[in-house]
Amino acid sequence: MPQYIRPLLRAYSLGYVSFVSPRLLHILLSRANKSKSEAFIIETLRKAFELNRFPAFCGITVGGWRLLLPVTKTVVKQICSLPSYSKNFSATTHKLIANFFASFISGAVGLQLLNGGYPEAPAGRTLDLTLWTATRALDVLVGELWLRRKKRRLESGNWSRFEDGIGKLADAMAFSLTAGIVMFAWFYIPEQLPRAYNQWITGMSNLDSRLIVALRRIRGGEFIYGEDTGQADLLGPYCKMMGLLEVLGDPQRTVPIPCRLIHSGWTDNCEKHAVWRFWSSWTKAFVMYFPLNLVTRLRRPSLKSLSQALLQSARSSAFLGAFVAIFYYSVCLTRTRLGPRFFPNLSPMFWDNGLIVKMGCTLCGWSVLIESPARRAEMSAFVAPKALGVVLPRKYSRKHQWREVLAFALSFAVVMTAFHANKARVRGVTGRVLGRIVA
Incomplete structure (x- = not known):
């Protein structure tokens, strides 16, 4: 030929x-x-x-x-x-x-x-x-x-350790920035993301859609703490579904939204919830990653290839588990653990009006450091186009x-x-x- x-x-x-x-x-x-x-x-x-x-x-x-x-x-x-x-x-x-x-x-x-x-x-x-x-x-x-x-x-002999560190962390920084943009879009402008990718994030987040709607309405000025703006019916049924008092979902009577609601009713403890999020996301990701890693090594099946598939799957699952756990824990640190303690004069609306989501988006992407340098480059290349698509018209x-x-x-x-x-x-x-x- x-x-x-x-x-x-x-x-x-x-x-x-x-x-x-x-x-x-x-x-x-x-x-x-x-x-x-x-x-x-x-x-x-x-x-x-x-x-x-x-x-x-x-x-x-x-x-x-x-x-x-x-x-x-x-x-x-x-x-x-x-x-x-x-x-x-x-x-x-x-x-x-x-x-x-x-x-x-x-x-x-x-x-x-x-x-x-x-x-x-x-x-x-x-x-x-x-x-x-x-x-x-x-x-x-x-x-x-x-x-x-x-x-x-x-x-010229002028290469510094700082420059060396920048070179090694460049892919992690790029991933953290672009993943943060994607996550912020998922919360507030999901129509700017590809439908399949949007659905995948929704599945991995395991977050009730009513909480997402509440965060969007807080940012839009419809859901206001201490005021009756007709939003009690949004989170009230969600509280009832989890066996909690419906009043906990009423923004007029409960300020702010309790962390237990964000924790899906599982616990009041933010640290326990972060560990639970890590484990549940890890197991879900491992079921997805292991078959893929195993298939790529079927050309040369051996105990070594099986162990490599297990280790790679466990590592990638740990990254995804840490990504989800860091996001949730960043939200809790901002709105209840550290924010009010260091800035007691700021109202709960200040924290929940987009800032908690921004903090989660800023920090969660650094979980990519768990991955190998080669994988960081690949993941940065995968997410970057999605982030660019957020700021450009899709039609x-x-x-x-x-x-x-x-x-x-x-x-x-x-x-x-x-x-x-x-x-x-x-x-x-x-x-x-x-x-x-x-x-």
């Missing part, structure tokens, strides 16, 4: 599997009757071959880059051979420029075709893909600038779609050019997948 065709077929095949597999699994688990399941499966397999679907997008972006590369190399070589340019660019620079333009063109064409099947719908359906690519490009650029700075500082007019296409094409070009120059510069799963496709 010609070398320039291989990346196209590999990228298309990977895109096809990524597109079809979750849909087929959903159909098989949906308990639909046999005839409907067969119809859905056939329809899914048929749609996967359409030009405006993800498999074709993968083939066009990566495969198109490889097909265009000889053309862009020729054009760049001709331009750089002119007397005014010949002394300014090396052969390596020629290749990088050619890679940039080839991937820029293929990226723009690929995203435009991916959006082409819905001409009447608002633009924005590919925003998550664009943001993911943009954060990968940003990681490449920032990482390269940091490495160059480190090299200069080491050569917009098609007349502005060229902006998203331009952003994606530039980001894709940066990633592909960096990969061509130094494969290690594109970190994590992205680098490993590109290595298999382009090899």
Whole structure:
């Protein structure tokens, strides 16, 4: 098979599997009757071959880059051979420029075709893909600038321990910031998050929706301590469900909302509740992580691979358990343990009017330090696009779609050019997948 065709077929095949597999699994688990399941499966397999679907997008972006590369190399070589340019660019620079333009063109064409099947719908359906690519490009650029700075500082003997610490904690800081933005959005503007991701956070939080509504109404000025604003019926039934007095949910008669309500009625003790949250989240996460880690090691089954799967699952579950426990305990520390003790003149409304959520969002992400440095980088790359999506419109007019296409094409070009120059510069799963496709 010609070398320039291989990346196209590999990228298309990977895109096809990524597109079809979750849909087929959903159909098989949906308990639909046999005839409907067969119809859905056939329809899914048929749609996967359409030009405006993800498999074709993968083939066009990566495969198109490889097909265009000889053309862009020729054009760049001709331009750089002119007397005014010949002394300014090396052969390596020629290749990088050619890679940039080839991937820029293929990226723009690929995203435009991916959006082409819905001409009447608002633009924005590919925003998550664009943001993911943009954060990968940003990681490449920032990482390269940091490495160059480190090299200069080491050569001059000025590299400090503080700078070394910043480098080691960069991914943890990025995750903490972006995870905090995502959690704040989940509380107050959940429509800005992808639906599936929003549902996943809801499931892991194990927090009654009435408490979330109460926090939103406090922030919106509808739920006010010491006043009858018609909110007693919101938390009263919740208290009754937990076997507590309904008056505990009445903001006019009970100030502030007792911590026991936030603890799901389990205990009055905030520390015991944090430990319970950690354990319940750990067990829930372990059930999710262990099968995934086990499947990735089935290619070489052994006692060692089994123990590695157990240890990795336990570690990742500890991260998630700590994330949830730190969030809840930060809320309790702010509103009852430390806040009123150090600032007794501030009203309970001051703490519950968004500040407790902000404190939880600020601190919970640091639980990522439990994970390995490589996992921190991957998790930061996963959450960062979600955080960017919070501040950007998920639907917009098609007349502005060229902006998203331009952003994606530039980001894709940066990633592909960096990969061509130094494969290690594109970190994590992205680098490993590109290595298999382009090899």
